Amino acid sequence: MSSVQIRDVRKSFGNFEVLHGVSIPIEDGQFVVLVGPSGCGKSTLLRMLAGLENITSGTISIGDRVVNNVQPKERDIAMVFQNYALYPHMTVGENMGFSLKLRNASSDEINKRVKRAAEILALSPLLERYPRQLSGGQRQRVAMGRAIVRDPQVFLFDEPLSNLDAKLRVAMRTEIKELHQRLKTTTVYVTHDQIEAMTMADKIVVMHDGIVEQMGTPLELYDKPENQFVAGFIGSPAMNFLKGHVRTNGVATFEGPNGVKLPLRTAPAASDGRPVVFGVRPEHFTIADDGAEAEIVVVEPTGSETQVFAKLGGEQVVAVFRERHQFNPGDKVRLKPDPSVIHLFDEATGKRLNT
């Protein structure tokens, strides 16, 4: 186990820069999730950490050692690939023991460690099988087994669950988290799925277009997104955004499209008339007499909650209610965002304005 320091790392392919100076400190034993839309550079960063891509500038260190020019096999890391990359001509046991075999470990040692990893992952009955004979979830576990056997300083996961069906993905998510709690190995996990990020991470790093937008614990990111991108990316259904202006004469209010007026608890300093984006999470709407009028478009009940799509000042918004209202499309309701948990962003820069 080791800490990992990523300092001002840049990566260019030819003249095209894909990572523009990324710095991420990772503590020993931490589970860090790099999340972002495709093309944001998260996988490239992971592959640089693994040594599969070289580093254009900046440094990456594992433990106390700068690994920029260290061969992948000397870095003491293990990686789980998106397509698992299991060797098709080797049995499960051989797949898991391959790295030890290359290290000239004795066959007793290999057997012992493969057996132990197989027990952890409930793979013991499958050791003699070939990857083709396994289900998707089993292959995924073999890929993790191959990583565990080596007992590395750092685990790297590259979108390991994206080839699984929805149900299995949820199960494997829990399994990976449980595994981390048991082994406490420093883990860097790449995904584009913010739910995976929220559920598994100690620390989430949101990346976008080759920069880090924000990092922090899942709930920090959820409650205090630093900019509009993070606000929109984290959370499902996504946060609602309304464009408008701040008014501070008398009571602080947000003036939205088509005369929608929403209350603010406090207005940011010197912000009268400032163009802003007002953000509110779907679950922070309540039905109240002093709310803004909206017309219901679609109602989607899921049992535990109901998602309501409505037109608020001409803009589509989504609200989630846990209590069961009787709504029909076309109904008029008064939606009121909770002023204590709303978000204000600068319209031009997307930066968060309220604290």
Place this chain on the structure above:
Amino acid sequence: MADIAIAPRAKPQLREATAWDQLRHNRNWLGFWFMLPAMGFLIFFLAYPLGLGIWLSFTDTRIGRVGHFIATENYEWLWDDSIFWLSVFNTLLYTFVASALKFAIGLYLALLLNENMPFKAMLRAMVLIPFIVPTVLSALAFWWIFDSQFSIISWSLKHLGLISQNINFLGDTTWARICVIFANIWRGVPFVAITLLAGLQTVSPSLYEAATLDGASSWQRFRYITYPLLTPIIAVVMTFSVLFTFTDFQLIWAMTRGGPVNATHLMATLSYQRAIIAGQLGEGAAISSAMIPFLLAAIMISWFGLQRRKWQQGESND
């Protein structure tokens, strides 16, 4: 589509299906009809000539004279014929050396072309050139290259001062064997290289990355990943290569006609010489038929080599 429901048709009369109806409509018979053209083609152009050839080998047929059945006399005659045994030796030597070198060079080229390098597409196209030139033309070119008087190799070496006399490439037994084997390799390498390259490209790059992280050196990546995954395609390509080389005729006939002193006579060229040039059809057919056990052995080896390996079996739901 509104006129589907038109006037009800007269009910078809029920009758027993005749044998003719069954021949026309039974699924099994239908399959047979579809197979018939291909079957006819194979029987007429492959099985019949093969059978006729084997039959001829048991007769004393000559050109212009219908033969009589003489049982295994041709084979007994060949058994004591040292030239026949020389041709068997030549064929085995030719096949073994040429195939082994074609495999080695082909695999090397395939690995090389699988790397990222400038002008990759052009290099791949260039490798194919020997394959697309008609065999006889390339054989004629080699004939000139190895000519005793006008050889460009002798000329170059003489001008470099390395030799003082022309090398008698096709006149010396050892040199002649080397030359025909060289020409065969030159011609056969592209097939091996391109087929193996196709095989290499089916290996997922992530396997190499995984192996790199597992600590494999480039030799270990070849030994433990590339080679095992390539074995099925190696089996196919080498079977074809061995069959083509064993039955080679054009190159030899155009370059040496089996000479000097029968040193490059293969079974195919000897058979041609005895049957067509000398007119001894029966004896020539016996030489051709003697190739069958060798070819069958090669096919059997590849058959067992080609058996789907355990790791290829099972679900293919990836």
